[in-house]
Amino acid sequence: METTVATTASKGGVWGGGNQPLRASYGKMMMWFFIVSDALTFSGFLAAYGFSRFKFVDAWPIADEVFTHFPFLHGVPAPMFYVAFMTFILIFSSVTMVLAVDAGHKMKQSKVAIYMFLTIIGGAIFVGSQAWEWATFIKGDYGAVETKGGKILQFLDTEGDRVAIGSFAQSIPGSSVEHHASNGVWFMSGNKQTSYNFEEVKAGFLANENLLIRTQYLDEKGHPTVLSREASIEKIKKDGKLVVEGANLKRNEYGHPLFADFFFFITGFHGFHVFSGVLINIIIFFNVVIGTYERRKSYEMVEKVGLYWHFVDLVWVFVFTFFYLV
Amino acid sequence: MGHHEHSLAIFRGRLKFKSIEQKIWGVFTFLSIITIVEVIFGIIKPESLMVPFMSAFEGGFMATMANIFLSPFIFMKPLNLIFIVLTIVKAYYITWDFMHMRDETKALRRMVVWTAIFLICYLVLILLVEGDYIFEVYKSNYIKFDF
Structure with a gap:
């Protein structure tokens, strides 16, 4: 570091x-200590995720099958x-941030401003x-059916492809469950709880010979178990309770x-x-643009906010691995 | 504050850069390659990497010790092991080069890194062992699924 921050360090013996043993x-040191404590918070969340996943390790959703969408690529x-x-995006915004820090060391005001701007865009x-x-x-x-015990049943055709409940459910007039505001805002639009209710899905399932049920339990190869037609019929008749969409x-x-x-808690906390x-x-x-750090003759503030920004990137690297890959 | 220089080398000095900007772009390229490898593995999921390398030892005390020390190879899918190692590699380069940990004093480095690593390993070990225990309890008893 070529620059010195004289304001915070006392000049005593x-x-x-x-004496500054850590130089x-x-x-900056306080930012590092904050980062350590925040890292422990995030590891608490991720370890809790691991705990719950280990509890239900034979019935945990496969991330690849959950997050399959890309904007503008429908279907x-x-x-x-x-x-x-x-x-x-996040790694790249880390790069622009570290370039801003470097430009700050060289006291290049306009370069710092440009790189900070790019970092903000990346974050947005x-x-x-x-x-x-x-x-x-x-x-x-696709929608699914929840059983009395809280398990999820999904629908497949005989080729093994997922089938949306809307494509086979039979409409039974007057049977839909009305939604009241007193039950919360789970479904924001329309006056029905789900687009089809359980009886309608059940009727459609029984009428459609080539539909099978997939449970959330994974077989030895890690694929969800698919039931035979007979077992599927028995399952939906005996255990089915309600329709879940989303x-x-x-x-x-x-x-x-x-x-x-x-998912909501960890990615939400990270997004925050x-x-x-x-x-x-x-x-x-804005401080860079109005020349605050130019007058202070030090861009250390950029460095400190940079530490925080890289930390956010660092956390995402772990969230990416443990939520989406592993 | 002392006037200390930026270290311009990565990979234990095997790769040296001429300027700090070049080093930043070099590290970015390296991190991008790792991410691309992760994504490719995540999509393909090669069958050969989906079963653990070894099976658990059986027998007495030494078998138990071997199971503990070799647990990543016995109880984990190699693919997940690869993902976790690559993640730690990425975390190292983000911290060391983007956060300039490489240029900090040894004492600051250890204060931050060792504290975090020790506490995280401890917490993860306890929670995962406990989670696995509860899984075994569920497996042999009839309990409502999502309480």
């Missing part, structure tokens, strides 16, 4: 606080691609992508409700970090 300013299964894109794209990912997840895909904190058509809970990072970056950006 060894016993007057003048880091107060502000094209594209597992992983969108999160990979988000990962690149990431937060937007995450909002889209949430919306897709909440809206749901995911929320209570129900989840993709599998275990805890998967949705942790990115959002606050963008806000802090904007403040620092």
